[in-house]
Each structure stands twice: as structure tokens, then as C-alpha cells.
Amino acid sequence: MISFRFVWFSLVFLTGTASATAMSDAIPNVYAQTRLSLNGKWRVIVDPYDTGFYNYRRIPYDQSDPIKGGYALDLKARTPSDLVEYNFSTSQTLLVPRDWNTQDDKLFYYEGSVWYQREFSYRPTSPDSRLFVYFGAANYRADVYLNGRRLGTHIGGFTPFNFEITGRLKDGPNSLVVRVNNTRLKEGVPTDSTDWWNYGGLTRDVFVVEMPATYVATHDIQLARGVPDRIAISIRLDGSAASSTPVTVSIPGLAFEARLTPGADGAARGEFPVAAGKLRRWSPESPKLYDVTIAAGDALVTERIGFRTVETRGPDILLNGEPVFLRGISIHEENPLRGGRAWSEEDARLLLGWARELGCNFARLAHYPHNEHMARVADELGIMLWEEIPVYWTIQWENPDTLANARRQLAELVHRDRNRASVIIWSVANETPVNDARTRFLGTLVADVRALDPTRLVSAAMEPHHEEHAPDTRIIDDPLGALTDIISFNQYIGWYDGLPEKCDRIRWDIRYDKPVFISEFGGGALEGFHAAPDVRYSEEFQEELYRRTLPMLERIPAWRGATPWILADFRSPRRPLPGIKDGWNRKGLIGESGAKKKAWFVLRDYYEKKAGE
Structure with a gap:
């Protein structure tokens, strides 16, 4: 039987009732296993009407077994009179792993379904072996078929999954077909509104993995x-x-x-x-x-693991029992030099190498689980990490399917990276509106992650607010703060809230006796655009904002670190301003050509000073 492997665990909710959820048991440390890489060129069919998935009555072809119709069958016309209205073998190719947006100009803004097909042959080394097809990630929904038979579906664009294919391979070439759909959904995680590029495709490694019977x-x-x-x-x-x-x-x-x-x-x-x-x-x-x-x-797993402790005590974050200041930076999973989704070890070394050069000992991997290489390279380089799931802005807080989706993505992330010493913080959300339904939703995620891994810290990127009678005082009293280990929040004083000089007047009212962490601050600058410090989008404006923000944060007694937004410029359809943004978020300290902006050096010098204290 082909099955999507699951492990069940019981969790106690904040209400005190017990429930259960499922997570995909993706093979751990897949890079140390016997495997066949399926990376490379795949045949693809772009399918904006989902013709290959639904019949003309909008009924999925794969509701029956065997499947009756659709592209999953990978049919070929055998005679001149056969009616087959698609053909993978003569269709275009795309590289895997990669996003489809940056490989074909026609797909740059495309959101919908693309069918991927690849043939492979594999002979197990032992008759007792078990075989799996493994995907590092597919954004957002993946429907997977082998030799015309459905293996299953995975929802969520950033976590690994696998299906068992033991006994399903043919002696000759096998046809693996994957429908990937990146349509943004109101009920999804993330929802249909984000501030990053919705890269579609098989964006990480694909392998056939051979495992022993047990x-x-x-x-x-x-x-x-x-x-x-x-x-x-x-x-x-x-x-x-x-x-x-x-x-x-x-x-x-x-x-x-x-x-x-x-x-x-x-x-x-x-x-x-x-x-x-x-x-x-x-x-x-x-x-x-x-x-x-x-x-x-017969099973043998090899790993490289670091051992450390992380905890909080009052306003301090303790690493191995000693207070630590988190000199951080936020990072998107994007290589700005080519403008596409990052996926490789080389990409990880580029991004984290920049962070090291900046003087960082910490990085926030925003706003979703990054590829596995990031945490493994961070282990080697000595960079502590914040990892999070894309519960971003506002989603359907009262939708039980949305909650189940978020819980599954969180469990899959913890399952993958729980042995990485670099990961010290799990984050459950970013900039979510305060209301009872949202706090119950996020409280469930906090309870989940504590049950899965009680050895790390838990947080979320919250937001400050102010009262009319005190316009220069920023208050942090989000009820979620009672559940998290550190009080993390994003603030953009001097960018979305006034001009940089406003930083000099701000006072803070933080109503928790916990470490305070600034998960975002910053402003945009076009690489190479120079003007007076009051000219928005100039490097000098961004530089001035950093110069005034850092002293403002130092006035917070419990401040224990920050991850300014962001290491490098990244693509976002929300940012159309011609000649300045052109579809890029320009808050990076590094521009799309790789050049360092003036604010980079302000932060580097500050971190050098903090490291010496």
C-alpha cells in the first residue's frame, strides 16, 4: 500500500481538552541517506484552467482509483486517430529545484497550476528496502502521481514531505507527475495577502530515497x-x-x-x-x-549535532547559562543576485556569509520555513536562528481547517530542524491583529510547539500601539506576550510612523518582565541613489534612520537584540513604484546587485561595538 507516513501526537490545548493532529514524517537528514536525485530538467504543462485536474463538470479526475482521465495518466497517442490533448514528452522544460517565475518570462506573475513530469528508473539495493519519493518543498499544493496512480497531496509551500512507493516501481522507466498549484487562498497559511513573491514550483530538492525495512x-x-x-x-x-x-x-x-x-x-x-x-x-x-x-x-543515520542550552531569566536570554545579546538580521529565502527563490547550500552560504560579515550572531528566517541548508550552515557558522511559519498578518482565525494547516506546518518544521543547535526560537506568527479568536489560535500553536520541543524559546512578531493622549509613547501589551518566552515586536518609527527624527522622542511602555526583542525595524533605500538625509528612498535617509533607531532602542532596559528588516532587497508585487521599487522591497541593507548600502556600515559598526561589550 502506498501511504503518506504520519505520526500522531496528543496535545493539551489551552482549554485543557486533549486533541490530536497529524504531521508528515518526512525522512530525517535525507542528505545522509541512499538516494537518487531527481533534480534537473522536468517536462511541464502550464494549466491555468486546471484542465488536467478537473473534468468539464469540475470533478477531479483523481477521485476514482484507477484515475479516469487527466494529465496524471501521462498518456501518449498510440495511433494517428487517438485523442490525447496533451503531451509531456514534447512540452517545455523547467529546472528543479527552482521557482517557475524566474525561469520563463511568461510565468513571472503566474499563479495557478503547473504540471511537472519526469521519468526515472531505480533498482533497490536490497529486496527488503523501502522506497520513498521525497520533496524538500513545493509551493503551495502538490498532488503527486506515480505511473498513473495517486500517491497523495501535500499542503504548505515550505516544508518537506514524502510518499512511500515501495512495490510500485516498474522495471522500465517510471513516470512521476506532480501538479503544483500556488494559488493564494483566503483560508490558506499564508493567506492571500503577503509582502513577498509567491514563487511557484518544485522549489527544493526531489529524491527517490531508499530506506531499510525498519x-x-x-x-x-x-x-x-x-x-x-x-x-x-x-x-x-x-x-x-x-x-x-x-x-x-x-x-x-x-x-x-x-x-x-x-x-x-x-x-x-x-x-x-x-x-x-x-x-x-x-x-x-x-x-x-x-x-x-x-x-x-539495518538502519544507520549519521548526523552532526551541537549541544547547547537556551532559556530566559527575567529580562535576559541565556545561552549556555550566560546572557547573550542577539545581533541579528532578518532574511528572506531569496537570492537577490538572481532574484529567485534560494534553495541550495551555496545560496545559504551566500546569505549567512553576508550576515556574518555584518557582525551578526543571529538571524531571523522570515516569514516561513527556509530550506534545510540554512539551519545546517548556521550550525557550522555559529549563527543562532529564529524560524517561523507563515501565519502572517490576518488569516481565518476561526476556520478549523486553517488552524490544522498551521499546526501541521509548525510540526513539520520542528520535525525537520529539532536537532539543529542554531535554532533557538520558534515563532508562530508575524504582525497579527489582536482579538480573542487570533489569540486562541496562536495559543494553540504555542502549546503545540512546547509539547513538540520544550528546549527552545517560543515567540511571535507582535506590534506596538499608542494612545491619543501620549502620541510619543509606544505600548506593548499584546495578550500573546503572556504565552511567549520573549516579547518580540516590529516597529517602523521613522519610516511608516513619522520621519527619523521622531525616534529621538519615543518612549516605551512594555508591560512584561521578559526579554525584549525587536523583530523588525528599518526603511527603504534604492541602491546607488544618493541625496540629502531627508529624501526618502535615498541611502542617506536609510542611514539616518538606522543612526537614530539604535539609540532609541537602547532606551528599552530589557532590550536584548534585534533583526532589522532586512538583509537584502527582495521581490514583492506590493511594491510597484516605478524607478524606485519596480517590484522590489527596498528595505535591504544589500541591493539587488549585491552592493552594500550606507546603512549596512552603521549596523556593522554598532554590532562590532556590542560584540566588544
């Missing part, structure tokens, strides 16, 4: 919460022998070995001491990673 479906290996001299291990095996296969976890660099016995559900958990004085903690100054091996029967 394999490691999840693994979580990190320092135990509150007991930092012990390593907490949680493993779940999947397969017929899951409950009878012992697990061994080895860390040669620590002379550490732990043996675990799974229960009936294939899960094995335990805490094990580390030899005194052996462990070197991961930190930005010393990003130590250990080789870790998980062995379970």
Missing part, C-alpha cells in the same frame, strides 16, 4: 532541559520490526554510547549522562558539532 523515522538528540550534563534522546522507528529492534546512539567525540529499547509504538526515549568535562557547548564563538551515529538493525 528505519529511523524521527530522532531528537540534545541536552536535557534543566539537566545540562545529560543528553536526552528520543527515537522512533518505523517498520514491522520497530518494537523489537534495539537502538544504539554513539558520539565518538564524547566517548558516549547509549542503548535504547523501543516500546510497542517503536518509540525509544531516555536520558544519559555525559562524562564530566568532556562536552564542549555550541556557541557563536565556538560552533562545535559532534558526529552522531544512530544504529537500529
